[in-house]
Amino acid sequence: MSLTLVASCPPDKALSSSSYSVDFTQGKSDDWTVTAGSVSYDSNGAAFTIKESGDAPTIETSFYFLFGQVEILLRSAPGTGIVSSVVLESDDLDEIDWEWLGGNSAQVESNYFGKGNTTSYDRAVYHAVSPDTQNNVHNYTILWTSEYTTWFIDSVAVRTLNYADAVGGSNYPQTPMRLKIGIWAGGDSSNDQGTIGWAGGTTDYSDGPFTFYVQSVSIVNYSPATSYSYSDTTGSWRSIDVEGGEANSNEGGVATSTSGTAASTTTRSGMWWTASANAVKAASRASLDNEVGTWQFLLVTLGLFVCLAVT
Numbered sequence: 001m002s003l004t005l006v007a008s009c010p011p012d013k014a015l016s017s018s019s020y021s022v023d024f025t026q027g028k029s030d031d032w033t034v035t036a037g038s039v040s041y042d043s044n045g046a047a048f049t050i051k052e053s054g055d056a057p058t059i060e061t062s063f064y065f066l067f068g069q070v071e072i073l074l075r076s077a078p079g080t081g082i083v084s085s086v087v088l089e090s091d092d093l094d095e096i097d098w099e100w101l102g103g104n105s106a107q108v109e110s111n112y113f114g115k116g117n118t119t120s121y122d123r124a125v126y127h128a129v130s131p132d133t134q135n136n137v138h139n140y141t142i143l144w145t146s147e148y149t150t151w152f153i154d155s156v157a158v159r160t161l162n163y164a165d166a167v168g169g170s171n172y173p174q175t176p177m178r179l180k181i182g183i184w185a186g187g188d189s190s191n192d193q194g195t196i197g198w199a200g201g202t203t204d205y206s207d208g209p210f211t212f213y214v215q216s217v218s219i220v221n222y223s224p225a226t227s228y229s230y231s232d233t234t235g236s237w238r239s240i241d242v243e244g245g246e247a248n249s250n251e252g253g254v255a256t257s258t259s260g261t262a263a264s265t266t267t268r269s270g271m272w273w274t275a276s277a278n279a280v281k282a283a284s285r286a287s288l289d290n291e292v293g294t295w296q297f298l299l300v301t302l303g304l305f306v307c308l309a310v311t
Contacts, residue, residue, distance in 0.1 A: 035060055048084070081103065098110060199291055
């Protein structure tokens, strides 16, 4: 596994319409790519299942979008150390997350990262959910604009991140995103103790299988286009060339009041690395995660941003 500097970011295929939806209870969609493991479909929706060490089924959209809203109906997976994840991620490692820990069915974690900056782990917030997340379908929504991001549970705002509050905007997620959905074993015994502790403990695979169900996904895209390209190295949304459209950065509303319990962790949550078939080799991958994030952060800080590829 190696880290490669890429001279420039290739154009990202954009969602050409202002809205998109998929009902996974009707089967798979060609708009999604399986990047690790396998995903099955039934009347509950897309089923992401872990049966043994090494399983980490993950899918991602074949398109990107720039600002908008993502609404997902789902049931998280049970199991100590099992992590169900919904992640928005860009090429320069901007990230907006939902994550559910299988050992706690009464809460969900919201999180974000800007330009792969993993120099601190104080952005996670835990939110109470009732009834429980594993036996009941809930609506989890992210409203993402250039000024703020709000996380909703069953149409109730639980957290808002303002642009200025993310290191003056420099760590605010603001570049074209694609949606990634998957499940992984943070509690796998091969992981470092920080990851296992954050995930809630060591996973006992004999208690499985563990299944995460996603019923449907709806996306509102504020910037329909043919493609998105980075015109410079700033990582700013204003630097994005929107081919076949224009950047619309806001819905035009006011964020509502929020609630939640902040938490500081010693490991990076988020699951962008599960795109690799070797995702659960967490010890080496976690090290590379930090390398990617550190280099990305330093390059952007120095005004030398280039794409980073993990191979």
